[in-house]
Amino acid sequence: MKENLFIQAARRPLGLAAMITLGVLYLVAIFAPFIAPYQTQTQQLQKTYHPPTGLTWQDGRLQVKVYEQVDPTVYEPIPGGAAPIRFFARGFEYKILGLIPWDRHLFLVEAPERIYLLGSDSTGRDVFSRLLYGAQISLSIGLIGITITMTFGFLIGSLAGYFGGWVDNAAMRLVELLMAIPGLYLLLALRSAFAAHVPSDQMYLLIVIILAFIGWAATARIIRGMSLSLRQRQFVLAAEVLGQSTWKILTRHILPNTFSYLIVAATLSIPAYILGEAALSFLGLGIQEPSASWGLMLSQAQDSKVFMMNLWWLLIPGAAIFVTVIAYNVLGDVLRDIVDPKMKVQSR
Amino acid sequence: MKTYILKRFIALVPMLLGITFMVFVLMSLTPDDFLTPIRAQPDVDERYIERLEQEFGLDRGPIAQYLLWLGNIFPLHYDGEAERWWQRIGFQVNFGYSWTYRVEVTELLAQRIPATVLLSLSALAFAWCVAIPLGVLAAIYKDSIFDRLTSILAYAALSIPEFFLALIAVFFAAQTGWFPVGGFTSLDHEFMSFPARAADIAYHLILPAFVLGVGGIASLMRIMRSHFLDYLRAEFVTAARAKGVPEGWVMFRHVFRNAINPLISMLGFAFSGLLSGALLVENVMNYPGLGQLVFQAFLRQDQFVVMGAVVMSSVMLIIGNLLADILLAKADPRIRLH
């Protein structure tokens, strides 16, 4: 059933395009250490706000232009100056997939020259490398968050619908409570309440949990409705009569019948997680330096210098968020069309 | 209907109690409080800090603080005098004082509301004025290039994060100089004539309203298009055409009028977002509305301001949902509220 759904989606051009885009994004995130020429925190204080380095074809090989610092943040290419790009060169050490240690990188230039495909930021860190590492955080937060949300949403929603009575009542009041607080306020309140008890390098986890905590309510409400009607159906009643345990009924009968809904809802709500993390980090309340996330990188772009000096490359993380979100939205829509075009799923 | 509304309002009370209690507990879990910045200043006497802790009730436990706050906001006031008692009962919501400003929270919120309402309404108007015609055209010319183009644009508009769009708008304004870079009025606003003042405010409103409205356009347009398509195929439309009613009249009287009905209920949801939807945009674009105030209050832990803002937006949200239900019931006689 699950395979079917995605294969069906892949047959539609829009669905295929979205899936390919997402596939590429996740691959890039997984192999970030290999593709990225530098680490996220490697600073180069002599090269702050370096513009993207231009590429030239010189001496029969691909080279990067070499720049001269005219002013601490103004650079001009040196005519004729170039540094060759070396592919599969040795750089900083890392572990492929977190397992196999390696030090080869897709491309590098000879130090002290640096390759800045997308320019550098206020401390001379490579925006391209940070973008790749940022993808790890920004992309995984959606997946992990949605898994937690869907699990809780399903469990609470189906139990409430299945048992009814006070369980249902209590669960639904809690859902209504959570849904009646404007999301961003709740996000801010939760974040400030727990941030101090979490070391800054584990902020990532905290944010996932907070986002999931806010998200499960909507799913639970809909699953409850579905399981409410499912429990009146013949096969559930039959299973009850046969004396199957609640757990079995939930997993064997209710889950399969709500699964396609869960998939569509998950796909359409992942953007909310990506945007939630980005918004928090953008406000300086999310992922902390020196880690990179797209929202955090964008918060740097709020600096008026960026507007005054036309440092457009610092806005690129926004484009990355945009592409990811659009791909998820398109894929979600395609899946919804396949499952049930009339289905109501809240996105955003 | 009346009893339904009454019921919903009564259900509001425990809900608000739950919400405020939760927010209060969350706020008291933070290790720092409103006085932290004062504690960090070298030239402040310790006794002064203790005195302020007493003043603000920060030396008490969170439950006691919450009860104090509750006692404070209770809308019915009666001073206990028996003489002419009916004149002595006052109905007044009192959210307490802002610690930062020493101003009543209600007044503080009231100062900011006009700018935010203006912004939200303009964004709403902008979204509707663009989305409805686009949705109708996309439905009429279904599968044409225009339809494809608008649907792609709709995806784009739906997927662009508000704060990123705001950043780009500021960047755009800074690079071209065509629009002011944030703010609500020009420096010499008060020296202008009345029409110039209005123009000044409108001019400052363009970019933020656009940024805030774009997300709404996409979803509105998609809904409009699909409803319009539904009614295009409806039997009574075919019947009207068969009767020889002019095409334009069919489109307006039979299709458009029916298709737009369910959209009216969206106004209810729009109402709920009126005051709380613009926090990020206001902060990026330096727009002096509620969002700015509330965010600052959150950071400063100005407790009563945060609580006031949370209560207000939750009430707006709940009333907005109720409004949406009622409008939906009005628009669609098949739905009954109970």
Added chain:
Amino acid sequence: MAFLYPVNFSKRDSLMGIVMAAAVVLTGCGGKITLEREVHPIPEDADRSVSAPGKPGSVFVQSSPGAPNTFNKLVAEDAPSSEAIALLMDGLTRYDPVREEVVPGLARSWEISEDQKTFIFHLRRGVLWSDGHPFTAGDVVFTFQAIYDERYPNRGAYDLSVDGEPFEVEKIDEHTVRITTPEVFAPFLLYMSREILPRHKLIDAFEDGSLLRQWSIGTAQRTPREIIGTGPYRLRSFRVGERAVFEANPHYWRADEAGQRLPYTDFLVMTFVSDQNSAMARFANGETDVEAITPDNIIWVERTAERHDFTIHDRGPSTGTSFIWFNQHPGSDANGKPYVEPHKLAWFTDQRFRQAISHGIDRDGIIEGVLFNRGTPLWGPESPANTRWFNPDVKQYPLDLARSRELLREAGFDWDARGRLHDKEGNRVTFSLITNHENPIRTAMSMVFRENMQELGINVQVQFLDFGTVVTKIQSSFDYEAGMLGFTGGIDPSGGMSIYHSRGRLHQWHPSQEQPATEWEARIDELMLRQLKTLDFEERFAAWAEVQQIMSEQVPFIYLVTPNAYAGLKNRWNNVEIPTMGSVVWNIDEIWAP
């Protein structure tokens, strides 16, 4: 005016043309918008400015990062509020930052008694409040009454008292006031620059208990004229979250030699911006007349200097300090767990260890990398910016890894084969450093520090926390190892009591001690009290200079660098005298533009 680039009007429709033309008039030449000034006789005791007479008119525009929270001096805790109130009101004395001395304010002169505890102030005659009501001794007495009143907790009550005992304030006649301090109180005259409140306006609120709620931003928005003072300006309008417009106070008590009443400027506009960055952007666009420019932003701000006719003035080192310190608190938490692990506490309390760390820091590298070569290394608590109180003869710790290693060896530390530092018991030397993430310069400095320590074989983990969390850790939970913060410097050493005195809250390496833990801390306590309890500058300086020396010797705070201060100012302003510290336009009433 909120446009970043000058625009060609003809290309735009007329509506926007009107708006923009009007905006240009205000910020540009100041020709059209002028104030019809009320003419009132100049008081007999008016202060005559010695600066060259200028021409009245023109508008001064400045931005303020953050808006005033209040116009009530008893409530004000933040810089924007204090700044706005200072424009509206005056104290008995004023501080002249160029000559670095206290000069007469609302008091024309004063006498000091033999025992240095009693001051008799002679108030200027004929001074009027901005609503025309006469200013008298009653206002001074009322101000102190309000400050000391139990119902109105305000920091003035604690600033203006010695060990909790308030000053005695008596009215001798309508224009004479006697103030007696319980002990000799060194910064007394400086503190007398605190703004005097109008009795006739606030007495009712004082009586009915609502004094702290007066003169809020609500008052400012609805009835700006109700906020009255004796200052150079009065409030004309206040727009929440946007700006305050001040206009010349027609009753101001200062005039120039030509008999022209000050201030020269008709209007002063204070626009509220979200942060220092946007303030600088506005200045670079020619929208404001003055702005403090931080070292990392000079390059791009400078680019428009010619177009908008401004100059960036180098003011030398700023007053702010930044430092790293180790937690030397020997106590334990409620569960009996020591705040600092005992072996680490042994390192941190070892003077040689702290000196070695200080020698291992590349301050020049920080200045070059983080401050774009626009900074000054710091070795003691006083920045060289405070020329009056700075002691240049303190112990310095230039980058010297050899000396650093020598000190560590002396203290029993050693390195293993891989160059990692261990103490005598074989513990690897690592510690975590907390700092707040809101300050980008500080986060960059902490990164450089981490790299510097690697050279010594020390592993530092930097933790970025919310400012509030950092403060909680250093003041109440004490569960951290090292920290990095900074202070903005003050004028007078008496402001540092809570930092340097061992009982102080901000004696961060070991705060709120019952008895000084070490001899040198005891000595500092003694010196800090000595400088507080005399009016004699020489004696005070000697004490404070020794404190600076001990601090540099013992390095409880490892001082880092101070960024240099730069001030951007439009060239059209005359009579400007830029002091080394404090506001650039401290004499706002004297400056004028043609």
